[in-house]
Amino acid sequence: MAEEQMNFRKSIPAAIAAEMRLNPNIILLGEDVGAAGGVFKTSLGLFEEFGPERVLDTPISEQAIIGAAIGSAAQGLRPIAELMFADFAGVTFDQIANQLAKYRYMSAGQYKLPVTVRLANGVGGGFAAQHSQSAENWFLNIPGLKIVTPSTPNDMYGLLRSAIVDDNPVLVFEHKGLFNVKGDISNERIPLGVAQVVTRGTDLTIVATQLMRHRSVEAAEILNSRGISVEVIDPRTLVPFDDATIRESLSNTSRLLVVQEGPAGGSWGSDLITRTMSDSWSLFDAPPRLISSPSTPVPYAANLENAWLPSVDKIVHAATELTSY
Amino acid sequence: MAEEQMNFRKSIPAAIAAEMRLNPNIILLGEDVGAAGGVFKTSLGLFEEFGPERVLDTPISEQAIIGAAIGSAAQGLRPIAELMFADFAGVTFDQIANQLAKYRYMSAGQYKLPVTVRLANGVGGGFAAQHSQSAENWFLNIPGLKIVTPSTPNDMYGLLRSAIVDDNPVLVFEHKGLFNVKGDISNERIPLGVAQVVTRGTDLTIVATQLMRHRSVEAAEILNSRGISVEVIDPRTLVPFDDATIRESLSNTSRLLVVQEGPAGGSWGSDLITRTMSDSWSLFDAPPRLISSPSTPVPYAANLENAWLPSVDKIVHAATELTSY
Amino acid sequence: MNITHPYVAWESREVPTLKQQLPNDFENVLKKMYEIRFFEDEVQDLYSAGLVRGSTHLYQGQEAVSVGAISALRAEDTMTCTYRSHGATIAKGAQIDACFAELLGRAGGLCNGKGGSMHFTDASIGALGSNAIVGGHLPIANGAALAAKFLGTGKVSVCFFGDGATNIGAFHESLNLASLWKLPVIFVVENNQYGEYSPVKSTTSGEKIVDRALGYAMYGVQVDGNDVVSMSAIVADAADRARRGDGPTLIEAVTYRHSGHSRADLAAYRPEGELDEWMKRDPILLLENAIKEFNPDGAAIIERIKENARTEVNEAKNRAVSWPEPDLSELYTDVMD
Amino acid sequence: MNITHPYVAWESREVPTLKQQLPNDFENVLKKMYEIRFFEDEVQDLYSAGLVRGSTHLYQGQEAVSVGAISALRAEDTMTCTYRSHGATIAKGAQIDACFAELLGRAGGLCNGKGGSMHFTDASIGALGSNAIVGGHLPIANGAALAAKFLGTGKVSVCFFGDGATNIGAFHESLNLASLWKLPVIFVVENNQYGEYSPVKSTTSGEKIVDRALGYAMYGVQVDGNDVVSMSAIVADAADRARRGDGPTLIEAVTYRHSGHSRADLAAYRPEGELDEWMKRDPILLLENAIKEFNPDGAAIIERIKENARTEVNEAKNRAVSWPEPDLSELYTDVMD
Ligand SMILES: Cc1ncc(C[n+]2csc(CCOP(=O)(O)OP(=O)(O)O)c2C)c(N)n1
Ligand SMILES: Cc1ncc(C[n+]2csc(CCOP(=O)(O)OP(=O)(O)O)c2C)c(N)n1
Ligand SMILES: [Mg+2]
Ligand SMILES: [Mg+2]
DSSP, X not given: OOOEEEEHHHHHHHHHHHHHHHOTTEEEEETTOSTTOOTTSTTTTHHHHHOTTTEEEOOSOHHHHHHHHHHHHHTTOEEEEEEEEGGGGGXXXXXXXXXXXXXXXXXXXXXXXXXXXXXXXXXXSSOOTTSOXXXXXXXXXXXXXXXXXXXXXXXXXXXXXXXXXXXXOEXXXXXXXXXXXXXXXXXXXXXXXXXXXXXXXSSEEEEEOHHHHHHHHHHHHHHHHTTOOEEEEEOSEEESOOHHHHHHHHHHHOOEEEEEEEESTTOHHHHHHHHHHHHOGGGOSSOOEEEEEOSSOOOOSHHHHHHHSOOHHHHHHHHHHHHTO | OOOEEEEHHHHHHHHHHHHHHHOTTEXXXXXTOSTTOOTTSXXXXXXXXXXXXXXEEOOSOXXXXXXXXHHHHHTTOEEEEEEEEGGGGGGGHIIIIIIITTHHHHTTTXXXXXXXXXXXXXXXXXXXXXXXXXXXXXXXXXXXXXXEOOOSHHHHHHHHHHHHHOSSOEEEEEEGGGTTOEEXXXXXXXXXXXXXXXXXXXXXXXXXXXXXXXXXXXXXXXXXXXXXXXXXXXXXXXXXXXXXXXXXXXXXXXXEEEEOSSOSTTOHHHHHHHHXXXXXXXXXXXXXXXXXXXXXXXXXXXXXXXXXXXXXXXXXHHHHHHHTO | OOOOOTTBOTTTSOOOOTTTOOOTTHHHHHHHHXXXXXXXXXXXXXXXXXXXXXXXXXXXXXXXXXXXXXXXXXXXXXXXXXXXXXXXXXHHTOOHHHHHHHHHTOTTSTTTTSSOGGGOOBGGGTEEEEESSTTTTHHHHHHHHHHHHHHTOOOOEEEEEXXXXXXXXXXXXXXXXXXXXXXXXXXXXXXOSEETTEEHHHHOOSSOGGGGGXXXXXXXXXXXXXXXXXXHHHHHHHHHHHHHXXXXXXXXXXXXXXXXXXXXXXXXXXXXXXXXXXXXXXXXXXXXXXXXXXXXXXXXXXXHHHHHHHHHHHHHHHHHHHSOOOOGGGGTSSSOO | OOOOOTTBHHHHSOOOOTTTOOOTTHHHHHHHHHHHHHHHHHHHXXXXXXXXXXOOOOOTTOHHHHHHHXXXXXXXXXXXXXXXXXXXXXXXXXXXXXXXXXXXXXTTSTTTTSSOGGGOOBXXXXXXXXXXXXXXXXXXXXXXXXXXXXXXXXXOEEEEEEGGGGGSHHHHHHHHHHHHTXXXXXXXXXXXXXXXXXXXXXXXXXSOGGGGGGGGTOEEEEEETTOHHHHXXXXXXXXXXXXXXXXXXXXXXXXXXXXXXXXXOOOTXXXXXXXXXXXXXXXXXXXXXXXXXXXXXXXXXXXXXXXHHHHHHHHHHHHHHHSOOOOGGGGTSSSOO
């Protein structure tokens, strides 16, 4: 199909519409996803095209939203539930972690739940502590959930389509800081669990998602100009994680830097380093390094929030240190 | 004070009573914690001693329980909230992660919340997927919470007392598989954030908590008898974590094995390995290793549940491999 | 205090009772109730013998609630329930040997032994799942109803839960949404007087649980949960309303659990004599009295049904006990594709 | 339909209104309302100028709710509210420059700039905190009330939230617990007709929000939230009841927000003419009309108060804009000891 330029925000309803056209049993539900087109305008046009039976505005009842998705999925629908800010997963954590994720296992496979949960995560410019979290990390210890973290309009589009047609529960995190990023869209599904090598390089492997992927690419350009050749890899999916691509890169670079928004504790970056160290110890010529946010909630003030986010400078600095190890 | 033998279960109300006697503003609230003495009998006798105003039975309303603790702590009380099975933290995740943990930061320190939350975690013999989780891992990515995981009656007693008098929110995980473990009680507070070196050794450092600490000690005995000298360390507190003690041990053993109940993703074991590798790379002579449960919910059937838990055998095997690296 | 509540049918409608009539298919109804009774008696024994692990929550005394409710529904209707779900799952039609096997953690169990006592699930009979999180299944019951409405299957979603569950957030969110969207769902509160060790009044504000229906402009009915005819009639009404597109109903079935909350709970918190009073209203006893009253051969019929049920349950248990543990590979399956 | 609801005072009690009387301290009441109005107008400008980040939720049109409520309370009473909390926090007595500074992310802000628009907190005046999670503060309001009861301080805990919040689980759990424990808490629903872009009827089942009080056997009152005298009288009643140990009250204050939900929302979803109708019932206008009606010097008094408020707000803003950003070290403080 023809490529077209689209921003991240618009790629979302485009992906949903593409799948909804193919399968009449796909529904979308959430707060103000219908008539209003979503608070982030990420479901714009869907209500008009698919009507109030397939695009459902709900009360502010996140447990009811996820439960409706679970039950209807068990009975033949393929629901997409939007939770708006990912932080709101807190009020429906039970429905996601104890119900959605475990349903298939507890029933020994009698029910599969093709549920997509959409969440807007990350720092978005002054939303403060309860509206800025990288909530993808909350679910890493909960088996039974796929976790998707797209960084470009094309990945957003293609991965969301794959999430919707996947037979497993999939959490899709849409980063608030990326909504206005533009890029080409190839109008195709992108398989879950396949990393993307964003820039090729030989001295250092940087693994990063979402906003940090973009900062890492910026850093890589600076580093390249200083003679340090950096391979930036975007895993795109955290569960399942494409360890093979990281390992392959490491076998060339011998150095690993993981850059992540959000605190280090219980994070995917921490998991990646532990897995890679344990399994591919001999590939390393230097200690692995995790750049993350400090262990604090997200502050409001611009200068504090900026300092909370790992900066391009910080990445450049750490990369330089690592490669001179 | 004189030492006495006590089991893990009984050390809990003993600790609570000791602090309640010292401070009239300590209250305990939760489902059936009062007249019934708790579903695990871990508040036995408190209702009788302190009465219904300080030991409060609540409805099945976990959000209301944690909220009552937060608000009353902001107004001068020192509440202990019991959530019964740690898995139920799912229905009040928002109150813990978005409210309790962030309250102090968001208000720039205007309020400190001396709240203790007690949760019964881990596998307890056939409670299955929704009543067996190691929920301590759910909170690692949430700054603002101390996390305590005692393994012995004495640690349970002493750490719980410290949690209660701590000015920060503290989550205390009481492992269901340990309730009947007996041991000496020294009747003193034990500071949070200090690891315990359980067995001294020179070939390998094993770090483990709760049930896995006990299995690790068993494994260490077997390994010792085979000429492998193992240092078992119980961190006792996951946040703050006593990295220094681990590092010191590693500087002797050069080998690290972390043993943990629960899946590897987003876990404290994963965090520990990443931190230690990044900070103390040169101490390692072999790849670090994480033994964890498989990435599945906890199954019910005895043989499956047993296989889900890391066994002494598995520890012995991994330790042997590591030391021959 | 008498609340005038336009949505509560209780005061305004004659509810048929066992004093007036037998259930249509009274033999099957009695049989199901006995199957459940004997099943639970056996479970208690198996538990005491150390063969059932974790927790079990028995249903003796509440049989009329789910048996009555399900007798008014269609086979294809869906059901969700709590950890105290052995009764409802058998009432819905699960194989008894597979139920035993699940409790025993055996291959051939409803969930291959992976779920256990608190997670009885049988997709083949529309038993969508039992939930060990209080209130966790109410939102899910809505989802099943939403699918029925969307697909036009005419299915009704029945949701059983306890009095204690009416105080948890998920209850509220679910009732509001169901009412708003006119979902074909029937919420059945089994008010067995206690949530764990706490009497319902000590944890639940309001005059009656069913009063909460008003806040959602939902039909609400309080009914004698030990009277299988009343239960059936009220649920039949609710199912009609649901299938007509008139939305959900909240039914408060007043009943009693004979045993403690779970496992070894001896229920010392119950006032002296309370159990005795309720034993006089044992749902099986009430049904048997009616059968004897309305049928000259009543006593003989009862005896036959009872013995059949006893034998079947016993044989089912013996089969299940002989089945093997699940294969170790089961540990890793059914997580994700 | 008219529901006979024994707990609802609305029908059974005469509620005083601005048609009958002025607030006792009407000058201060008007001043507060103008402070809030001008504050929010400035915030809109600051937001448009790119000086306020994230989200802001303005309060114009709802001033009578919190100003009226708080005028009936004691200074030591505690308050919790939502992200739409600038009004309530100023009503409770926060310094206006510190409020501006918080929005601007400056040192000297209520929370040193760490909280922002959605987390106004001022311990010195009992403003326990604003919550960006819908319903998240209701359980916390109970906690403050529990402490007051336990310590015998006589403090009342007032809790403001929106109509949309009445559909979330925490609402239900909180009202049940408050009723059960007879906590001295006043739940004030600011029914401003919309939750985000959704009209209240599209998300909220039941005839009236206040009907939900019945399920908890709680006092419930619906009141004209644009009438500062009615608000004050009803809250005074509720506070008396709370201090007497008679427990909580649910007050549904019917009101309207003049602007969109947040930031750039132009509120295109509102029916044509709706805003105009409500502007005729602007709470400031209603109060001014009453002042003119009851006081021969009314017009002059109003003019003086208005200008004072305008000047004070403007000066406060100018001060706040000149304050520095928080020190970078603030990033790391106030997490844990
Ligand atoms: C969210 C949650 N909180 C607490 C529990 C522990 N628990 C299990 S059963 C129960 C009592 C439930 O009472 P009720 O709803 O009346 O049902 P019953 O057991 O009487 O059938 C409690 C508190 C739980 N399983 N889930
Ligand atoms: C748990 C949760 N869900 C959703 C949101 C997003 N949200 C913020 S305000 C709002 C509308 C709230 O409406 P209402 O309670 O009527 O208050 P109002 O904004 O009208 O004052 C929503 C849905 C949130 N902040 N928290
Ligand atoms: Mg009950
Ligand atoms: Mg509103």
